[in-house]
Amino acid sequence: MGIKERKELEKQEMRTLILDTAMKLFLEKGFENITLRHIAEKIEYSPATIYLYFKDKDEIIYTLHREGFEKLYGWQQKILTIKDPLKRLHKHAEMYVSFALENPEYYDLMFIERAPFKKIKEMKCKDGMNWEIGMRSYDLLRKNIEDCKKAGVFQNTNIDVAAFSLWSFVHGIVSLIIRERCSMFPEEQRHDLVKCALDFMQENILLTGLKKRS
Amino acid sequence: MGIKERKELEKQEMRTLILDTAMKLFLEKGFENITLRHIAEKIEYSPATIYLYFKDKDEIIYTLHREGFEKLYGWQQKILTIKDPLKRLHKHAEMYVSFALENPEYYDLMFIERAPFKKIKEMKCKDGMNWEIGMRSYDLLRKNIEDCKKAGVFQNTNIDVAAFSLWSFVHGIVSLIIRERCSMFPEEQRHDLVKCALDFMQENILLTGLKKRS
DNA sequence: TTATTTAGTGAACGTTGTTTAGTAATTATT
DNA sequence: AATAATTACTAAACAACGTTCACTAAATAA
Numbered sequence: 001m002g003i004k005e006r007k008e009l010e011k012q013e014m015r016t017l018i019l020d021t022a023m024k025l026f027l028e029k030g031f032e033n034i035t036l037r038h039i040a041e042k043i044e045y046s047p048a049t050i051y052l053y054f055k056d057k058d059e060i061i062y063t064l065h066r067e068g069f070e071k072l073y074g075w076q077q078k079i080l081t082i083k084d085p086l087k088r089l090h091k092h093a094e095m096y097v098s099f100a101l102e103n104p105e106y107y108d109l110m111f112i113e114r115a116p117f118k119k120i121k122e123m124k125c126k127d128g129m130n131w132e133i134g135m136r137s138y139d140l141l142r143k144n145i146e147d148c149k150k151a152g153v154f155q156n157t158n159i160d161v162a163a164f165s166l167w168s169f170v171h172g173i174v175s176l177i178i179r180e181r182c183s184m185f186p187e188e189q190r191h192d193l194v195k196c197a198l199d200f201m202q203e204n205i206l207l208t209g210l211k212k213r214s
Numbered sequence: 215m216g217i218k219e220r221k222e223l224e225k226q227e228m229r230t231l232i233l234d235t236a237m238k239l240f241l242e243k244g245f246e247n248i249t250l251r252h253i254a255e256k257i258e259y260s261p262a263t264i265y266l267y268f269k270d271k272d273e274i275i276y277t278l279h280r281e282g283f284e285k286l287y288g289w290q291q292k293i294l295t296i297k298d299p300l301k302r303l304h305k306h307a308e309m310y311v312s313f314a315l316e317n318p319e320y321y322d323l324m325f326i327e328r329a330p331f332k333k334i335k336e337m338k339c340k341d342g343m344n345w346e347i348g349m350r351s352y353d354l355l356r357k358n359i360e361d362c363k364k365a366g367v368f369q370n371t372n373i374d375v376a377a378f379s380l381w382s383f384v385h386g387i388v389s390l391i392i393r394e395r396c397s398m399f400p401e402e403q404r405h406d407l408v409k410c411a412l413d414f415m416q417e418n419i420l421l422t423g424l425k426k427r428s
Numbered sequence: 429t430t431a432t433t434t435a436g437t438g439a440a441c442g443t444t445g446t447t448t449a450g451t452a453a454t455t456a457t458t
Numbered sequence: 459a460a461t462a463a464t465t466a467c468t469a470a471a472c473a474a475c476g477t478t479c480a481c482t483a484a485a486t487a488a
């Protein structure tokens with residue numbers, strides 16, 4: 001009885017078709033252009049059809065949100081090869097920023113936009129394991145900081161406090177840029193500014209910790 | 215001919231009635247509840263009437279956005295009395311964070327939400343002086359850092375880099391909280407976490423600068 | 429008293445997301 | 459092979475949104 005399986009496969013194909021189209025519209029024309037009617041038009045089905053594959057619009061957005069975390073986790077693998085924990089942590093921050101600035105729509109969905117959160121709250125009630133994907137990334141940061149502590153930096157600092165602080169710093173940088181709050185800095189200097197800000201962190205936090213150690 | 219003036223006054227009163235109602239709905243039920251129809255219902259006028267006092271919905275949102283900056287600027291006056299530039303800078307950060315967390319809807323409108331920006335771009339074309347209100351707050355930060363430099367801290371750091379870095383840090387903290395990305399930290403510990411993060415900055419950046427000086 | 433300007437509205441338009449009743453086509457059963 | 463059951467899909471409608479416009483009633487000017 002291979003029919004059930006074929007049907008299941010077709011259902012899955014339709015789901016990814018919808019998701020890919022949604023993401024394409026999202027990347028092309030921004031968040032407000034993910035409308036069910038636009039998606040339906042692009043895939044040449046009626047709007048109602050989408051409801052056979054997703055419960056509602058929020059479920060589509062939530063799924064894209066998850067995809068973003070998968071993608072970020074992929075990027076983060078790059079830094080694992082670095083041996084020196086301090087260098088790794090600095091590279092970690094750099095990687096985070098470049099992920100955000102090269103995939104601003106994904107980043108927005110993952111860390112700024114309110115929309116996916118109705119769904120997340122629903123999910124967390126019946127399935128606590130669903131936030132796990134986002135958690136993996138946080139755990140990686142936490143582990144990196146732990147390694148730095150072992151190497152003598154941040155010795156008087158709680159790991160979560162350090163993690164939250166560093167995360168806040170990089171998130172602040174990219175979200176001010178993505179949400180266009182940096183008009184006082186000329187556009188063409190912005191890339192340098194980000195680089196300088198990361199160096200500022202490197203010098204004042206990471207290297208300071210190093211000096212304290214020696 | 216006092217009629218013209220009375221009419222002008224009544225027009226102004228209606229505008230503030232609309233704005234106050236919009237803000238009330240906003241505070242009560244979140245951003246998505248600022249709908250012209252809700253506002254109209256609350257003030258017991260027809261939706262069309264609002265268009266006699268505001269060009270469109272964006273103009274209402276933009277005006278609330280400006281009000282937010284006025285309010286922030288008011289809060290910022292509190293720190294001007296502090297003589298020691300380092301203490302003042304630390305207090306500045308503390309004030310910024312508590313403004314944001316005590317007025318999350320205003321903060322969201324001012325530094326996170328995309329909505330007000332169609333209008334801002336329009337304004338900037340014909341009237342460059344309109345971003346001035348937001349700029350005042352940034353200039354205050356810049357000036358504080360300049361004073362710190364005079365006191366010997368941040369001597370090798372560009373002022374704008376330091377300003378952007380510190381701003382990013384505090385913005386990161388509050389925007390992660392406001393947009394609910396901190397579910398890995400228990401709600402009841404969040405207040406402490408913010409305090410610790412600010413101390414983290416104080417110790418690693420400000421006090422480090424101080425040690426370099428001596 | 430009449431003419432003109434002003435304040436306000438009802439009804440409509442074109443959008444959204446979402447639901448429902450109904451129609452074809454496919455699969456299962458006899 | 460003929461019929462019953464299930465599936466895939468859609469047209470049409472709903473409520474709510476921002477916005478516009480023709481229109482009325484009131485206030486002001488002539």
